[in-house]
Amino acid sequence: MVKKLQEDMLKLGVCYYPEHWPEELWEEDFKRMKELGFTYVRVGEFAWTIFEPEEGTFSFDLFDRAVAKAHEYGLKVFMGTPTATPPAWLTHKYPEVLNVSQDGISYQHGARRHYNYNSETYKRLSSIIVTEMAKHYKDNPAIAGWQIDNELNCEIDAFYSEADHTAFREWAKKKYKTLDKLNQTWGTVFWNQTYTSWDQVYLTRKTVPNSPNPHHMLDEKRFISDSAISFAKLQADILRLHAPNQWVTTNGMFKHLDNHKMTNELLDFYAYDSYPNFGRVIEDDSEKPLRDRKWSWNLSIVRSISPNFAIFEQQSGPGGWVTRLEQPSPKPGQLRLWTYQSIAHGADIVMYFRWRTATKGTEIYWHGINDYHNLPNRRVNEVEQVSKEIHQIGEKVAGSSYKAEVALVTSYDNEWDGEFDKWVGPYAAKSNDLWIKAFQYNHVPADAVYLRNETTIDELKKYKALVYPHAAIVTKQQADLFREYVNQGGKIIFGCRSGYKDETGQTYMKAFPGYLADLVGVTVEEFTRVAPYEEIPRINFKGENELEANDFNEVLHPQYDVDVISTYTNTHFEGKPALVKRTHGAGTSYYFGGVFNLKLASLLIDELQLNNYKDQFDLPEKIELAIRSKVGNDYVFLLNYADTTQKIVVKRKMRDAITGNIISNKVTMQPFDVLVLEED
Template sequence: MRKPQNFQWSTISLGTCYYPEHWDKSLWADDLERMKAAGIRTIRIGEFAWSKVEPREGEFTYEFFDSFLEVACKAGMKVIFGTPTATPPAWLTEKYPEVLNCRMDGVKYRHGMRRHYNYNSPVYQKLSARIVEKFAGHYASHPSVIGWQIDNEINCEVDVFYSESDIVAFREYLKKKYGTLEKLNQELGMVFWNQEYTEWDEVYVPRTTIHDSSNPHLTLEYYRFVSESAISFCRMQSDIIRRYAKPGDFITTNGMFNHLDNHRMMDEALDVYTYDSYPNFAYCLEEDPIHSKGLNDRKWSNHLSRVRSVCPHFGIMEQQSGANGWNTRMEAPAPKPGQVTLWAMQSIAHGADFVSFFRWRTCTIGTEIYWHGILDYDNRDNRKLREIVGLNQTVQRMKDLAGAGYLASFGVLEDYDNLWDADVDVWHSRLEKASKKEIFAASQLNHTPMDYVALSDDTEYEELKKYPVLFYPHGLILTKRRAALLKMYVEKGGCLIVGARTGQKETHGRCVMEPMPGLLSELTGTVVEEFTFVGAVDGTVCMDWKGSKLDTGIFNDILENVDEDVKVLARYASNYYEGKPALTERTVGKGRVLHFGGTFTREAVAAMLQYTGILSPYHDQIELPAECELCVREKDEKKYLFVLNYSANEQTIVLKKEMTDIVSEAKVVGKMGLKGYGVAVLRL
């Protein structure tokens, strides 16, 4: 069972990221006053400033941030302090090269970028613990400091680690988990291609091979090891900070990134979770905005839904405020007028109660000279700043909405075993990406809000029961505990929808020698007779459901009923398995389970949502065009409908019941125009 989060913001508020080390001291006071005038009351500092406190090994000075905090205190500005471990200083990496991460071929990543260290170097752990203790011991008592960010974007840039320290730590991890080489060889299938180990010194993290293809079961275990290493590094810092933090001050980190169990990190090390939201990535010059068929920046609603799974009432530590880009990559256009506000409100609509913009002013030096802030190099007021002022006026009118829950009509189950297995297994990855994208698209385009729901062996029924429908798209890896939980969910009245390849593997990623859906076969009353990718020569393979032809995606399991009470809802309409079951339904207890043989497409998902009675749940209250997203938050039995227009053109929405526009406090009903990139917040 998940632990409740330890901290929530009491009001919705705005902040920004500020780097006093980048600017002359003469700018500090004016910057903070301009922030306050725009409605910004909180800043994040320090996460890349190790040398400002320890310029040489063992030499500590606090003058720089003491001076800045004095200015912040006079301005009444609240401060979130970052620990500086994401960028070890030059003196450290030069003297202790063992702290550096490596490429798979063993070449070290050198000083000059960021996140060039590894979590498992004993030297780096010792020096990191010391600098965190110095930061916290000196600054935590300051009245302006209200919270701490650990490191910066853990597992960003790189989420794999190949240093000598990681090799040593990985061996110890495997020894602790498996005990003997005989058990490791057996459970991870090392007999394949003569990979069995006879000495622990023969075991390595994945290394350069032909096609960079390593044993998939060992690689899956390695990703679990990477997660353990990152969580341990985060928890070490959190434990230190807790010894010094004032009552009520929070500990967070900003994410989320791969090969990291963010749910465990939240539960074990953090008080609240924060995310870095950059929807403008959708418009980078290397992207194809046409390919996503209008969902572009709405993909960040998908990301925010995952964040909400980790922490229901989260914050945004870095919110898009200008064009993104380094001098080496990620070139992108500037946000259009209205998009900065739209994207901030997108975060709030999905559950963010604190939104901090990256950054206050565009940096004039370094790699991120094109990662634009609220202000540009010239430091003049501009339209982005005016948008922040206008946004703050809206936030002030809705500030008491903090803590409101997000209302989802259905859930999508996710677990780290399958997410990481999809990183190992390209068959799995292709299915996973296709189905998740299409389920999200169906949710968005049909205005049926969704949640991601974490599934683990610790998940309990109470965490699932609020969802009338749960999708488990491609649960290749299943455990008996999770299968039993899903059976309980169905028996007690839930509707479970599973897709192709369900139950193919056990926890090490080994294929089981029983028909799919494996451990769920008793629940579904079906088995998979045969399976295949849909090839280019096959064209689109559809299923016939109530006279409608619905695309079954890129992969098809051909189903076979094994229980008489299984109902065939749809059959394949082409290919060599034409006429075979594609979608079945079985009633179990008070609920039902649908077994879909395909990968999910938006049309098929919409049909399933319609069939289960949850499609477009607010259609009696509001009618929206596809260009708009609907999010619903609830507090004190009042519903707040966020309508976000991602189009440059004005859209017409129709209110079928009288509502209150919380910005104007006016009563509204009937047709309502929503300008391009506009947002409406309506109280129902």
């Protein structure tokens, strides 16, 4: 069952920390929040010591007063469980709760997320504080719901405490039952790694050379995910028991965590923290970098977890800690643009981080809507503008579904395996980025699909095309699913290094691409990684466009009737197939024996006829097109990521849903401008 947020209006809110501010500021703060049109305020996620100043002693006075004051102004509260930052009394008395590096060094109190999920002591103390909070606030009319912890696996996504090693051993026992099965799955016969007693089984540890068993590593990531989900379940079960009428969710989206499983099993919907400003400052020398626009894809992944979701932290100002990367201030219009970016991709609640910039601590440079001094500023004005605008479109758009005919496919197994496997992981990352750019710059709305054991043909059939660039791990079950998808009329694209591994990360003793061979109609005759000092292989596309085939090359050998779309035009592969197409049932499969580039991805978009909106709009590359649909009504979001004006053409009359004005023919969009269009 897919979990999603269900709101009847688009709603705004803000993160607030009453414990940071003198109480005399609260009333004015909440009053101004209400005047800005906010509905929600998020509190409490770092306040364990406020709630439990010493072990077994609980105090709710401060937050009771803050929640009551928020309620007085008609605001609803999301309460965070405070387990992301254990109190000093806890870590001092119970040092076994601390996380430990792979080198065996304990992380100490003084920052955040320094605990481990598997400490029985930490789980016991966490369950106590969550229980006390749930019982206290279960009937409070101001509390809309709960956020479990904060950003699970943020800051650190690997855990090596003694409790983690012990829990991993039990996890492995439960999964494999016997050491023979574990040894077989991990391939421990290689380099004489065979285990003869369960006491010998640990999480990965430093090796010489530092290259742990890759199949062990893959299971380690699965274990970390299961540990985080188990910790979240501990809290979710308590909240469901004591506060059954309040929402339960969590926020983030970080590595080594199966957010789909966690949401489906535990949550009412998923929440994300969106910081597109990172995209402006992270070094990126790739072709046509997306910058802040890259966050549209992050939001697409969130949408694959919850089709309608909440943003619990929306970037509202320049960002940075005292210890790390500082970000520039959003330019005029960017705060508004980023809000609509979230809404366009499925957010029905957007809460800004934060109300006012902290005056103390590590995040004194992570700015909120208001500056330290609380005086008027441009960011507040932009939020006020957005608030007024979404009152015009909020009822229309809330609950609508993002509309896409193509999906980029991945799986947690392939992502986690690819972190360690340098023969496929970097290729997948590169091709994914280039396909995302191709979709964005060709104005093709796209979804993310995470392939799971539970994935059905009906989930895939809604897409005209699927792109799975480098599907190293492909099981027979998955290959059969793809075959049925194509038989029923779907189109699917694979790239090199596909289908050669099983779910353990071991390779099949099959011709590449394994169980996909009959679907794509070829096997791999030979392959090579492109050396940096050698001539770059090139391919043609339908005998016309010549493209570089960087990074990796497979020479394809047709086994069935296929159309050879591209051949190599130089090197010792000259004349050999590089890209093929095969009709299978009512659909089509494509296999490219290389790593995708932007030009090839764009040509394949044309080949598959995915850019269906060319008959409605002429749009420059700087404009993103996104569509949300509801009861047959489409709402077209046009987002300008450029700091210059952009000329667009709307080929038929449409109505601006924000202003009510009729839009047609040539239109000039201002820097960082947004249009939301509907049929006239």
